[in-house]
Amino acid sequence: MSPPATSPASQRTSRGRRPGAPDTRAEVLAAARASFAEKGFRGTTIRAVAASAGVDPALVHHYFGSKQRLFLAAMEFPIEPAVVIPSLVSGGPRDELGRRFVAFLVTLWDRPDVRPLVTGVVRSAATDAVAATMARRLLAEGPLLAISNALDVPDAALRAALASAQLMGLAMARYVIRIEPLASMSPEALAALAGPSIHRYLAGDLEPPKADGRG
Amino acid sequence: MSPPATSPASQRTSRGRRPGAPDTRAEVLAAARASFAEKGFRGTTIRAVAASAGVDPALVHHYFGSKQRLFLAAMEFPIEPAVVIPSLVSGGPRDELGRRFVAFLVTLWDRPDVRPLVTGVVRSAATDAVAATMARRLLAEGPLLAISNALDVPDAALRAALASAQLMGLAMARYVIRIEPLASMSPEALAALAGPSIHRYLAGDLEPPKADGRG
DNA sequence: GTCTATAGACGGATAGAC
DNA sequence: GTCTATCCGTCTATAGAC
Numbered sequence: 001m002s003p004p005a006t007s008p009a010s011q012r013t014s015r016g017r018r019p020g021a022p023d024t025r026a027e028v029l030a031a032a033r034a035s036f037a038e039k040g041f042r043g044t045t046i047r048a049v050a051a052s053a054g055v056d057p058a059l060v061h062h063y064f065g066s067k068q069r070l071f072l073a074a075m076e077f078p079i080e081p082a083v084v085i086p087s088l089v090s091g092g093p094r095d096e097l098g099r100r101f102v103a104f105l106v107t108l109w110d111r112p113d114v115r116p117l118v119t120g121v122v123r124s125a126a127t128d129a130v131a132a133t134m135a136r137r138l139l140a141e142g143p144l145l146a147i148s149n150a151l152d153v154p155d156a157a158l159r160a161a162l163a164s165a166q167l168m169g170l171a172m173a174r175y176v177i178r179i180e181p182l183a184s185m186s187p188e189a190l191a192a193l194a195g196p197s198i199h200r201y202l203a204g205d206l207e208p209p210k211a212d213g214r215g
Numbered sequence: 216m217s218p219p220a221t222s223p224a225s226q227r228t229s230r231g232r233r234p235g236a237p238d239t240r241a242e243v244l245a246a247a248r249a250s251f252a253e254k255g256f257r258g259t260t261i262r263a264v265a266a267s268a269g270v271d272p273a274l275v276h277h278y279f280g281s282k283q284r285l286f287l288a289a290m291e292f293p294i295e296p297a298v299v300i301p302s303l304v305s306g307g308p309r310d311e312l313g314r315r316f317v318a319f320l321v322t323l324w325d326r327p328d329v330r331p332l333v334t335g336v337v338r339s340a341a342t343d344a345v346a347a348t349m350a351r352r353l354l355a356e357g358p359l360l361a362i363s364n365a366l367d368v369p370d371a372a373l374r375a376a377l378a379s380a381q382l383m384g385l386a387m388a389r390y391v392i393r394i395e396p397l398a399s400m401s402p403e404a405l406a407a408l409a410g411p412s413i414h415r416y417l418a419g420d421l422e423p424p425k426a427d428g429r430g
Numbered sequence: 431g432t433c434t435a436t437a438g439a440c441g442g443a444t445a446g447a448c
Numbered sequence: 449g450t451c452t453a454t455c456c457g458t459c460t461a462t463a464g465a466c
Binding site: 039042045079082122123124125126131132135136140157158161162164165166167169170172173174176177178179180181182192193194196197200201206207 | 225254258299337339342372385395407411412422
């Protein structure tokens with residue numbers, strides 16, 4: 001969790017490479033992303049990442065210190081929930097919030113630069129503890145909790161957890177297990193199908209229609 | 216898929232160990248299950264399994280031939296969907312099928328002898344191809360397709376896929392990522408929350424209530 | 431049926447030369 | 449900033465003794 005002492009602020013989003021320092025670091029990060037995305041944390045080797053980036057394995061250690069830190073650096077998400085959530089909540093009719101949110105999220109996940117992050121985190125979260133924490137924060141304790149809080153409904157944490165489970169299942173089915181037709185479907189079509197479930201979890205009545213006198 | 220020629224039928228559920236042949240094989244299988252459940256396929260080593268079972272690593276190879284076959288043997292599910300599905304479909308009011316199914320499945324998954332299989336398959340499916348196929352068959356192409364077929368609704372495959380995604384998300388959230396309060400919730404409570412979503416996927420109207428003139 | 435021994439290969443991490 | 453060399457650990461799988 002403590003920031004590494006290696007390079008303080010070389011986070012220019014790859015725009016304008018500074019003289020004297022070629023983008024070797026960025027190439028290593030790209031190679032790492034691709035490997036983590038396909039093989040997860042355990043399946044990724046520093047040697048393979050280095051080979052794919054055309055550099056020496058020792059250089060990867062020199063830049064990132066350890067495989068763990070390389071993972072954290074490679075899987076950093078490019079969006080901030082706090083910026084997006086408000087416009088999502090108030091960006092249309094409230095009873096279509098679920099559909100809107102799924103469409104936004106799947107469109108984001110489908111982006112060529114984001115998709116490796118999603119599959120990398122999901123794949124690694126299945127077996128690696130820190131990746132699991134990462135996944136939890138990226139969904140249940142992040143944007144979804146923000147949404148359910150913004151909606152002013154009871155049981156915000158429970159709702160965020162339920163929606164997270166549904167969304168994680170969608171990500172798993174679409175990108176990892178590749179269940180058809182979910183894997184090849186357009187974000188909008190998927191949103192139309194799964195949106196109502198997300199909506200019910202986030203803003204709907206959590207008691208089933210035929211409640212038998214409890215609560 | 217072809218059964219190994221090592222030992223034909225030593226599957227007595229550990230009751231009555233036959234003379235001359237101790238239940239070493241069963242102990243190895245139990246150790247393998249536990250390890251696959253916690254660390255997935257890649258994280259499990261034959262050496263660790265052997266040590267945990269108190270035998271020699273070579274013996275594991277002798278019994279199962281390879282790590283792959285050990286995995287297949289250890290993750291074999293004890294239930295047959297074809298037997299359970301009909302009683303689930305016709306075992307109560309149809310509009311509560313989703314709740315009934317989730318309650319049944321989560322109760323099954325919670326069983327001490329089944330839970331390792333669930334986590335083992337899910338964890339391994341994230342990074343291993345054969346485990347992913349296994350997961351697909353255990354859900355979307357197995358019981359869920361059977362249900363959606365039995366319900367006589369259109370788009371059976373799509374419905375099975377959607378329900379699978381939701382259920383896989385629940386399994387991931389409850390057993391792997393451990394998102395609270397989902398992880399500690401009773402099967403019935405979870406069924407009351409997620410059942411309606413499953414019901415809509417399997418038997419409900421897949422078009423959102425406010426359809427805008429399509430179909 | 432169970433073990434020893436070993437082949438054959440790959441892994442993360444480090445020290446230090448250039 | 450980049451690489452060579454290497455330590456020390458890991459693993460699956462096999463051959464063969466007992």
